[in-house]
Amino acid sequence: MSATYRELRERAFTANMEIPRRGLAIYTFGNVSAFDRDRGVLAIKPSGVPYDRLSADDMIVVDLEGKVVEGRLRPSSDTRTHIVLYASFRGLGGVVHTHSTYATGWAQTGTPIPIYGTTHADHLAEDVPCTEVMRPDAVEGDYETETGKQIIECFRDRNPLHTPMVLVAGHGPFAWGEDAEKAVYNAAVLEEIARMAFITRTIHPGAARLPDALVRKHFDRKHGKKAYYGQK
């Protein structure tokens, strides 16, 4: 491991190891990257290596063209989706993709997660958005880049720093943050929100969304007053 990227690779490794620790994915499912915006590179988990065999030395450093800058293995199959998010959303230092059970369940039905309660409103002030299902011709093309573009399209009128998570229809969740650690935190929050919403809807299929006044109160208490809720 070169000294230049040692810190970035260690950051990516530590964040990836939080995925199994938090029960957000099994085996090789999912991936986390850490971004160094000054150098224009990210460090990401290699493809197909189970978490219990990963080391910091295995992390792959990739530039925003997708070219491997350093590393022995193949970067995660979702790398190009991570690249689209770093290139399009300002202020990101980490991106996470998981197959966490409840969030993936909502994604597989193509359903945004309704903002039912204050746990949700403490973290974001709108439903967790869900992308459109990908068109067949897009699936045949550069699938991972298209996945990123679907997310960007879904955030056309949203602020990704206010809503740091999304469901990709038929696939699973992505989350992000100012660094890789915060991105994993947001992925764990998303899974908990998804689980609570599933239980809420199961107990009462017609459960109402949290009233706007409570959404604002809880979101503002944690994040300060923001002029727009879920909007740019």
Ligand SMILES: O=C(CO)[C@@H](O)[C@H](O)COP(=O)(O)O
């Ligand atoms: O989304 C997927 C597959 O649908 C990925 O999360 C894989 O489950 C992990 O891929 P690698 O990171 O090992 O390439």
